[in-house]
Amino acid sequence: MSDERNDVVLNGIGVGLNAGTAKAFVVASGQSLPPYRMSDLSPQEERARLRDATLGVQASLAQLAGGASGPTFDVLDALAEIVVDDVLFDSASEFIDQGWSAASAFGKAVSNFIEPLVEEGAAERFADFEWLSSLVQADLAGVSLQREIPTEGIWVLVIDDLTPADTARFTDAIVGVVTMRGGPTSHASIICAARGIPAVVACAEAATITAGDTLLVDPVGSRVVVNPVELQASQTLAFEAHLSDPLIAVRANVGSLQDAKAASLTTAAGVGLLRTELLFLDAQTEPTLEAQVAHYREVFGLCPAGPIVVRTLDVASDKPLKFAVSSLEEKDRGYRFLVDNLALIERQLDALSEAQRMTGREVRVMAPMLGSPSQVRYFAELVRARTSFRVGAMIELTSLANQVDELAGVVDFVSVGTNDLSQDLFEIDRNSPAKPELLDHWQPRLIELIGRVAKAAQSAEIECSVCGSAASDPTFAVVLAGLGVGSVSCTPAAVSNVRESLMAFDLATATEAAEIAVHSESNLAAKQAVQAFLTQNGAK
Amino acid sequence: MTYIATVTVADQLGLHARPAAQIAKLIKSAIESNANLVVTLSNQAGRQAQGKSALLLMALGVKSGDSVEVQIDGASDEEADALVAEMRSFLNE
Numbered sequence A: 001m002s003d004e005r006n007d008v009v010l011n012g013i014g015v016g017l018n019a020g021t022a023k024a025f026v027v028a029s030g031q032s033l034p035p036y037r038m039s040d041l042s043p044q045e046e047r048a049r050l051r052d053a054t055l056g057v058q059a060s061l062a063q064l065a066g067g068a069s070g071p072t073f074d075v076l077d078a079l080a081e082i083v084v085d086d087v088l089f090d091s092a093s094e095f096i097d098q099g100w101s102a103a104s105a106f107g108k109a110v111s112n113f114i115e116p117l118v119e120e121g122a123a124e125r126f127a128d129f130e131w132l133s134s135l136v137q138a139d140l141a142g143v144s145l146q147r148e149i150p151t152e153g154i155w156v157l158v159i160d161d162l163t164p165a166d167t168a169r170f171t172d173a174i175v176g177v178v179t180m181r182g183g184p185t186s187h188a189s190i191i192c193a194a195r196g197i198p199a200v201v202a203c204a205e206a207a208t209i210t211a212g213d214t215l216l217v218d219p220v221g222s223r224v225v226v227n228p229v230e231l232q233a234s235q236t237l238a239f240e241a242h243l244s245d246p247l248i249a250v251r252a253n254v255g256s257l258q259d260a261k262a263a264s265l266t267t268a269a270g271v272g273l274l275r276t277e278l279l280f281l282d283a284q285t286e287p288t289l290e291a292q293v294a295h296y297r298e299v300f301g302l303c304p305a306g307p308i309v310v311r312t313l314d315v316a317s318d319k320p321l322k323f324a325v326s327s328l329e330e331k332d333r334g335y336r337f338l339v340d341n342l343a344l345i346e347r348q349l350d351a352l353s354e355a356q357r358m359t360g361r362e363v364r365v366m367a368p369m370l371g372s373p374s375q376v377r378y379f380a381e382l383v384r385a386r387t388s389f390r391v392g393a394m395i396e397l398t399s400l401a402n403q404v405d406e407l408a409g410v411v412d413f414v415s416v417g418t419n420d421l422s423q424d425l426f427e428i429d430r431n432s433p434a435k436p437e438l439l440d441h442w443q444p445r446l447i448e449l450i451g452r453v454a455k456a457a458q459s460a461e462i463e464c465s466v467c468g469s470a471a472s473d474p475t476f477a478v479v480l481a482g483l484g485v486g487s488v489s490c491t492p493a494a495v496s497n498v499r500e501s502l503m504a505f506d507l508a509t510a511t512e513a514a515e516i517a518v519h520s521e522s523n524l525a526a527k528q529a530v531q532a533f534l535t536q537n538g539a540k
Numbered sequence B: 001m002t003y004i005a006t007v008t009v010a011d012q013l014g015l016h017a018r019p020a021a022q023i024a025k026l027i028k029s030a031i032e033s034n035a036n037l038v039v040t041l042s043n044q045a046g047r048q049a050q051g052k053s054a055l056l057l058m059a060l061g062v063k064s065g066d067s068v069e070v071q072i073d074g075a076s077d078e079e080a081d082a083l084v085a086e087m088r089s090f091l092n093e
Helices: A043-066 A070-082 A086-097 A102-119 A123-141 A164-168 A187-195 A204-208 A257-264 A289-302 A333-340 A342-359 A373-386 A418-425 A444-459 A474-483 A492-502 A507-518 A523-536 B017-033 B054-059 B077-090
Strands: A008-011 A013-015 A020-026 A155-159 A174-179 A199-201 A214-218 A223-226 A249-254 A271-274 A308-311 A363-367 A390-395 A413-417 A463-467 A487-490 B002-008 B038-042 B048-050 B067-073
Touching: A008 A204, A013 A187, A020 A174, A043 A070, A043 A086, A043 A102, A043 A123, A043 A164, A070 A123, A070 A164, A070 A187, A070 B017, A070 B054, A086 A102, A086 B054, A102 A123, A102 B054, A123 A164, A155 A214, A164 A187, A174 A187, A174 A214, A187 A199, A199 A214, A249 A257, A249 A492, A257 A289, A257 A492, A271 A463, A271 A487, A289 A342, A333 A342, A333 A373, A342 A363, A342 A373, A363 A373, A363 A413, A373 A390, A413 A418, A413 A444, A418 A444, A444 A463, A444 A474, A444 A507, A444 A523, A474 A487, A474 A492, A474 A507, A474 A523, A487 A492, A507 A523, B002 B077, B017 B038, B017 B054, B017 B077, B048 B054, B067 B077
Parallel strands: A020 A155, A155 A174, A174 A199, A249 A271, A249 A487, A271 A308, A308 A363, A363 A390, A390 A413, A413 A463, A463 A487
Antiparallel strands: A008 A223, A013 A199, A020 A214, A214 A223, B002 B067, B038 B048, B038 B067
């Protein structure tokens, strides 16, 4: 350990809530694969070699799977089937006919198969295929890809990325993992989360770590500390309730009967987002009015006490309905859907109205993906013509977020959908998020926009709530309260933690936390500064 | 007789490697005892894939919450029911 390399911080993406410390075990890469080449053998001979190799790899994957469990077993078991898939073999066979060696042909067949799919944005589904391809190529070339994973002692593993073969050989000797590549959904993250191993992934600077360094893997701080002396692990915030009620109302998101049951067991003050797609998803034809009434009645009956905010049918989730017209490409697809399927929406409103009458619950309705005040007005008039519900609009498009002041007198409430709003704000392609950090709700620009929506809603005397994943983050909920948001709606599992955090601070502290977040340089800086500030102010 | 069923994919990851491989394995072993069996899955856009190829099933790009249409030819209704029931369990419905 060299003296000048103490307390060096390397940033990455944290996985897990606990930290781990041990000496670094830097895993050397296995032998490399030979480049693609033409064959000296006949196509028949190469095909036979490929058949043997795929069967051999299948057997070794099955054997590895036999000693594995959980997600590692799942991946190995699936790959053992995929390696002998006829589609791959037939494609490789065509390359063999062109004169390529069996190894090259298989590598090309896998790449050919993956490439168009990656362009469609499904890259993460196929991450393990590259590894599968290299296993077959290695088998044919007679090289070993096996890497040494320590099974004795206590180590933090430092590695480019983890393959299922690596994780299948994990023992208690591994107390932390640092990978240079990967991301929040890669194999390494899934395995480490499942096994409770502290990990920091996508940490490119980990290449500077050398054997003998002591590492503090600090997932909460999204960092690795090399040779820690002064620096310690970041703590997850523990909130201690001081108030008798949360600063703002905490409601639950519900998408099914099961969710409604889960929500009924919490102390949520009603339902802030009731999704209505489930009943319609498998249907070949539109469910009858009676069937819809029965469904809503059952769900309403289970919802926790308080208002129930229903979102009318949403087309924004890549789920075209068999009996409806949807124009998913349109920017204002929420409005288009309303106009194109007016009778369908009217029948949904009638069913909701009838179910409301039968249960006596307070029901409100809102429409998703509207893009302008005139579109919102159209929806509000539609609802008011048929029901006595309070009406709202979801704020999921920046065009509408910037015009909330014009909604005065048009709607009773707005609800911010943070996921879609950040996609629109940062112009992220729905299918291929190039920069995962832009989807982080701690992005200062998103926080600033939510703040402006909340202020405009206050001036217009409209209630403002936030649903979506951001509202399920207890620390972020404090920021939302500070921004002037009037209620949050989170997953049933998060209700208790979000309530506790909102009972730990007064409004002045929350407002200051929001100011700190808005004026931060980055998502990471915002999160860290707010955590530090709230810790000073009483959170542990 | 053509048998058709609709299955909603509840698995969080959609029709990913694990269920695709399970389905392919199931269909392949069913074909071993009934050579006339043809199982085809289609996604919501109407793209079709042979049930016996895990790779083609994955390439359908089916996400969580999507539905897939299963078409079975060359099987009795009982056989088809049993296959669909197993497929539903793989897709976590």
